[in-house]
Amino acid sequence: MSHMTLSAETGAPLITIERVFAAPPEKVFRLFSEATNVARWWSPFGQCRIDAFDPRVGGSWRIAEVMDEGEIAFFGVFHDLSAPHRIVQTSEFANLPERGHVVLERYEFTPVGTGTRMVLTESFLSVADRDAAIESGMEEGVVQQYRNIDALLAEVTR
């Protein structure tokens, strides 16, 4: 169930991530849309600090991962929360030297057997922005985040 695919077509400023989780969309949606749940899986390499998380249309979010060598943070705005099948939000990496490199993220959750297929589409403002995200080690981060989610779901459903 834990196989993940990350696609990044040459020339198009998109990343698509597909992942299957072993719980129905209602449960997976809550892991992505409730601050207390997000805090349990967001930070694979440090402590998670939720600075803001207001899951409604127009609500803001900001999440930091605090490590010995410093912290990294992302922030954005929710555009759409349609439980249990879709979240659309913006996201920006706060550690970049300049603002404005914003990403549009759409999570789609669909039932597959007793589980959920997540398709995450990330739309960047340029191919350069997309490539910079990939080079920053994004894939390693999300692989670990989704393993954390697997572990949480195993707890919940035990």
Added chain:
Amino acid sequence: MSHMTLSAETGAPLITIERVFAAPPEKVFRLFSEATNVARWWSPFGQCRIDAFDPRVGGSWRIAEVMDEGEIAFFGVFHDLSAPHRIVQTSEFANLPERGHVVLERYEFTPVGTGTRMVLTESFLSVADRDAAIESGMEEGVVQQYRNIDALLAEVTR
């Protein structure tokens, strides 16, 4: 000054629009970021109705164009307002039969002589979404909107 270019590369879900306006960035920025100003140029073919316009990070906006045959509306969320040089926001066409076809829009305003070069980058979640926007007659709409802005700037600076 009024030449506009609209670029939409094959295979990449982006639209780039470049336009020069005959006023400095401070003035142009206010035309895009203040509700009373937006209401004066938004609706080329009908009456403009501002349902929401809260120009701060996380603020929502919704603007309708009311015509005899019905109304069309767009709505979104502001992600970044960095006066006078950048606005980043989401936008969604409310008249579509399903939700979730969100667009990320970045306006960049840079001085050029005594005027402003605007570069608008629109990043879609798929090439299909981008092509649908173009086929909806978007270019005709923005050409007229920017002519309205030219007329407003001519008033303001007279």
